[in-house]
Amino acid sequence: MSNNLFEAVLNPTWKTLSNEMKEVVIQNVLRHFVNPILEVTKITPVSYHFGGIKTDTFEIVIDGIEYVFVPGQKKCILGWDRGLSGLSGLDCSEERQELRYALKRYCNQQLTSSLLTEEGFLNQDFSHIRLTTEYIDEKINRSTSPLREVNIPALLVEKKPQYVGMKYIGQYNVVSGQLMSHENQTDNLLERIHSLLVPEGQNHYFLQDYPTVARKAPLLIQQNHLNPDIFNCYVDDAISYSDVKREVERHGFGLLNEDEWEYCCGASCRRLFKWGNQLKRQFFQQNISPLWKENMFGLTIANAEFGSELIDDVSVTKGGWLEETHKAPIINLLPLSSYYRGEGIEDKEKELTPGYYCVRKVMRVDSNG
Template structure:
């Protein structure tokens, strides 16, 4: 079987592990820059929403990547409205005091199933069939303009990661979360969700661990970011590639399944929302947009309104923000994220 054919998912999933090991070594040899350090290469098995995938995970310059097999016939986009979604997810009473919900209700009416279907279809990318190249994809999206440095334990103040980079701003970061010295102060005390000093560092509080993820920071636009990535042998995912990596080409609006509900809503608890999907990629670490290589933005900067479908929809595989990206505008690390990839294509050898 030819090398590139073997990397198609319908072939890849049936290959013996020893053959897969040979293929991943060839990928790393021919498609990753020799200036990059590759460590911790190992086999991983992911199972999510009934889909299983045996693949490889590795670090490239201390950042986590996973191999995603390609496909010649990914069906992407959505035109089925609320079909397949439980009535309880959209036929709910309105939180009348919420401005987000009230504004959408005024625009769409939301009196019947067709109103809801129109809103969902207009909030998702159009139905289409695409060929998706195999790729090495960053497991976690990073804040725009940042490079990961390490993790700071907010209880012990211990740092794990690139100590040399961290020492350049360690005192400034730690000064932002001094513990309260009195009981009265402790009643209102909360760690800041993010700390940004432009062109120096960025820190964000992980929602599960309560520790800070630390990054170096540089102001960038999408255009300058893409230039930087290309020099290092990376690209931003296209919208097609992003949707495929998120939902594995399944015909479900949500990667976890259209029928799955959690309590009174469809948005998963944080533990499940941040769990690796069927390809080992995670989504939804922070409230904000994720970049593609074009003008389309995935996910959303969203104020929850306690309505099941409205709060879940930005996490849908095919969701497309109504905000149009401006390629030369400086982007906020708090609001925007990016995900690196290396495409495994013949013309990139």
């Protein structure tokens, strides 16, 4: 295959191509790298702006799943060893109490690790610790990957991760009281969904504020961001890391490695988070917060509604659930850092906690692909 193609899918060459030439390149990528048994149904040119970075790329639907083309880049600097450097002293102190209480409210309303496991916070409470500059500096560096220079190939990346160990069974409409996917519908299931939406002893829907998310094993329901009368419904379907990996690798896909994940998250920018190093007052307001937005590549990655993401390395996970464990907001938000390292998987064959992890598919566009 021509070396010109492999050069064209890398920045800075990709940025210099005309829109027409970019489309030719994408067609060649799909022709040579996507398994012909998979159906490509849509190719859409898109532009994303996030954190001061703009990317002109393509969204591609393959077998009903949305992917984004992420241009590759050589000599990317990834990892973090700067501790507090470049961060706001106020964000790193205990003075940002409005953010701390906003996080408390978020954890009470949204999906968290403790809700999925139906027990108290998995993370230990460190709110009693005196947060010195030295403690925070060390905590940030210990929680992030080491500084390094790497080459990243061009990638076709699934836009949004999927919950691991949870089977999607359809959308529940609170107005009709029915699942839109009738094949999964039973009276018992509808009754269980109803009990999650309406607390015991409350008999009327009228003017009721429904929970954003509710969990009672084996059922999880999550309110649709676009329509509050619709809830996405899942049931437990536990699976091991090894089985997840085998399923992902069907038809030529794979898992992101740590370098690729960090690049896809923050585009190799020298800042702790994909949006920058500052924390805004309205950080937990969904309509304006970066915690729920697609990033500069159009990816939902290290976002608030998902937990630890599985990668092609069992020793670490990337991203993670938000829990209110420290008084300093910057530490509580570290799981959303582009360079954060979560705990790995101890046993590849053991079934994972349903919904605690997430996973996405990737296809590499390089000479080894």
